Amino acid sequence: MIITIDGPAGSGKSTAARKLAAKLGIPYLDTGAMYRVVTLAALETGIDLHDEAALTRVAEQGQYALDPGPTHIRVTLDGRDVTEEIRSMRVNDHTRFIAGSPGVRRALIQKQREIVGRMGDVVTEGRDQGTAAFPDADVKFFLDAAPTKRVERRYHELLADGEEVTFDQVLANVLERDRTDSQRPVAPLRMPPGAIQIDTTHLSIAEVLDAMLAHLRDAGWLSQVTGSIPD
Ligand code: C5P
16 A cells, blocks of 8 residues: 655655554655755765756665665665754755756656565655655645744754754745745646645644544555554
8 A cells, every 4th residue: 555645845744654654554755865865965976966967877876775664764875874964954955956857856766666666555755756656656645834834843853953054044945945846847746636635734743643544544544554553
């Protein structure tokens, strides 16, 4: 069973994906981490971020790995643990070059399909999972929230990670990523056809999880997932 969760930065999709996967006892895939680690790899090799061929090579051949599990995802680059580093503002500020590259998107979608093919049951989250990567997914969710709320969440996450950022810097970054994610010609951020939309502006994590579980229960999916906990 494939469950996709799409949505913009700060919509709460990563936490929702992690919690839902843990509740169902299945792995989750954080595809944003893939774009982030390719961004870090490109920055470290010093290639021109407009060089499409070079970016595609990094995505296809870079020595990065994701170790997905039900409760965490560990990311390595050249054998080094970069799980924290890929969340930095330096990476945030450059993901748009990588996310806008058709070659990178092709390479990463192929890798996502291979990973998901090996996993069987999975919750996969990102900005194109229900549209471009897995248009035939069994269940699709689209999470969204008011922009001020999304910026607030990202700001507090970054502060908790020890980043020295101002609210205005995060605001500018999130709005810029919203703009480039929804306007790029390849696989722009869109609500997937048939997706269940959840506005998380005024919801706690537990309430978002409940809303998703209620849908899965009503649609008769819960009993079909390995290890699922119906109540
Ligand atoms: O979700 P997260 O903020 O970690 O994603 C980082 C960046 O990667 C996003 O701003 C977006 O540009 C890109 N991305 C994407 N498609 C995905 C996942 C992430 O374009 N499936």
